[in-house]
Amino acid sequence: MSYLLEKNDALDYTIIVEANAKEMPLYQFLAPYAGCAIGEYFMSQGKDVLIIYDDLSKHAIAYRELSLLLKRPPGREAYPGDIFYIHSRLLERAGKLSAEHGGGSMTALPIIQTQEDDISGYIPTNLISITDGQIILDTGLFNGGIRPAVNIGLSVSRVGKVAQTKAMREVSGSLKLELAQYYELLAFSQFGSELDKTSQKALDRGRRAIELLKQPEHKTYSFVDQVIFLFLLKENFLNKLDLDKVRDFAVQFASYFQGAYEEYTQKY
Numbered sequence: 226m227s228y229l230l231e232k233n234d235a236l237d238y239t240i241i242v243e244a245n246a247k248e249m250p251l252y253q254f255l256a257p258y259a260g261c262a263i264g265e266y267f268m269s270q271g272k273d274v275l276i277i278y279d280d281l282s283k284h285a286i287a288y289r290e291l292s293l294l295l296k297r298p299p300g301r302e303a304y305p306g307d308i309f310y311i312h313s314r315l316l317e318r319a320g321k322l323s324a325e326h327g328g329g330s331m332t333a334l335p336i337i338q339t340q341e342d343d344i345s346g347y348i349p350t351n352l353i354s355i356t357d358g359q360i361i362l363d364t365g366l367f368n369g370g371i372r373p374a375v376n377i378g379l380s381v382s383r384v385g386k387v388a389q390t391k392a393m394r395e396v397s398g399s400l401k402l403e404l405a406q407y408y409e410l411l412a413f414s415q416f417g418s419e420l421d422k423t424s425q426k427a428l429d430r431g432r433r434a435i436e437l438l439k440q441p442e443h444k445t446y447s448f449v450d451q452v453i454f455l456f457l458l459k460e461n462f463l464n465k466l467d468l469d470k471v472r473d474f475a476v477q478f479a480s481y482f483q484g485a486y487e488e489y490t491q492k493y
Contacts, residue, residue, distance in 0.1 A: 253287035268329035280336040302347045358382035377404045396455035407431025436471045449490045453479040
């Protein structure tokens with residue numbers, strides 16, 4: 226990870242606090258708090274901070290080990306009863322300061338590891354109830370070549386469209402519903418049933434949407450790129466293309482558009 230950060234000149238504005246599996250449970254437990262304190266320092270200076278906890282499931286295990294050594298009574302899945310309080314207190318340190326306090330902000334992005342894609346475990350349900358939404362990555366989708374492997378049905382935003390710009394709301398409003406319909410029809414079609422033209426059209430549109438949403442490793446797209454991609458999908462400009470040419474066409478069109486209308490896109 227540090228190699229990738231160094232390669233992309235990201236270490237100039239990145240701090241890594243590491244407590245790996247070789248460290249004592251105490252250090253693994255304290256590492257997120259140390260990182261959070263560093264983030265709060267920059268936030269107090271009026272800067273915008275992103276802190277990524279990778280991952281809080283290991284943090285919970287370290288706290289469980291410490292609690293058992295201290296002979297505290299175990300609860301669900303042998304975790305101590307205050308594990309929810311521990312994580313909520315940590316994550317609630319993120320926020321946005323008022324102007325009189327500098328106007329800085331800290332956004333927390335906690336990561337947890339599930340067992341066999343089961344999000345009903347103790348730690349996953351705790352984190353889901355604390356945060357403003359979750360992105361669930363599915364092993365089956367990943368192995369099927371859909372990357373990032375975002376499970377549309379289980380991923381939820383409690384902020385919703387409030388956090389989106391007007392342009393993004395315009396082009397992405399029906400995307401989640403269309404993908405949900407696609408997966409439902411795909412499961413139905415595997416039984417060998419014949420589908421009507423409307424269902425076949427929905428399947429074809431879903432395939433193009435998924436192809437468009439695939440993202441090569443370490444490749445990022447700007448806000449303008451994303452809006453153009455989804456605009457092409459929404460307005461059916463991709464319907465007549467072969468499936469393997471959808472993303473290449475969208476990338477080339479976005480590059481052309483930004484070059485031709487630079488005065489409109491450069492502010493983004």
